[in-house]
């Protein structure tokens with residue numbers, strides 16, 4: 001058994017899976033405070049009306065499209081043109097002809113738009129403090145070292161990575177298609193070609209289980225020991241407590257969560273019926289709550305996603321597995337700085353053209369496999 005593991009290390013999948021619940025996968029960068037005005041209850045109705053009115057006026061005047069991630073404050077979501085997860089925002093941004101693509105989200109998503117945008121477009125971000133603890137785990141030097149050791153290796157990077165990492169990758173994937181992309185590569189590559197999945201070990205585990213369910217061995221798969229500190233901290237006891245309080249509720253889990261392996265065990269051991277505990281991407285959760293008949297749903301993901309979910313199913317009771325699952329990076333986006341972003345046309349996100357060219361290859365492959 002390998003000891004002394006750090007976040008960002010790369011291990012054979014079986015070792016990574018054995019160690020993922022015991023390794024400290026905390027953030028390697030500072031987690032900022034959530035600004036007071038990111039909480040809707042701290043904004044007066046008068047302020048909200050003014051700011052939302054100005055945002056609506058300015059986006060028309062600028063010919064701007066606002067693409068907001070599901071985890072940003074709900075006041076922003078309510079005034080945005082597109083709300084979705086990273087994959088959906090990338091697809092919608094790439095399809096738009098608006099002059100300004102304004103994206104309240106985090107830097108790695110802004111970079112995707114900047115790499116895909118048309119020549120006349122400008123990408124703007126309301127805050128430059130909106131980073132990501134998961135993307136920070138993807139150390140590009142470790143990836144290059146792995147590629148040197150495995151010259152015929154194939155690198156799949158989760159979309160939650162910076163452009164330098166994508167430029168080193170063969171494929172990108174999102175949580176919605178991580179298993180599908182990994183399976184596709186395994187079945188369409190040389191029998192001995194090693195595959196590296198990075199940076200989220202819980203999502204890598206989820207993809208690995210899909211491979212095993214299709215009869216594949218994990219011998220060729222390597223995983224990076226990275227995690228999102230928000231999802232990783234949704235632990236098995238959070239889900240169990242809510243299941244005990246709400247025995248009739250269906251549970252839906254984002255596969256980045258620290259409870260993923262325990263929840264899978266619940267299903268595999270017959271403790272919870274398969275249809276009562278499901279795994280979905282951020283966007284997939286919204287579709288699921290619309291489809292299932294259950295009036296109560298336990299939701300294991302960042303709590304911001306409950307806003308679009310409750311808009312989709314206003315009559316259902318949505319129960320967060322952990323109320324503390326808040327991404328402070330996403331909450332750096334506020335209605336105030338969105339307004340300033342449109343008013344002052346700041347902050348422009350630019351990317352190195354050569355890096356963008358290399359990163360577009362795995363991004364476009366991902367968009368084709370969806």
Ligand code: SF4
Pocket residue numbers: 071106131132133134135160228229230231302327328329330
């Ligand atoms: S929720 Fe996690 S993965 Fe998403 S932006 Fe925040 S830190 Fe990154």
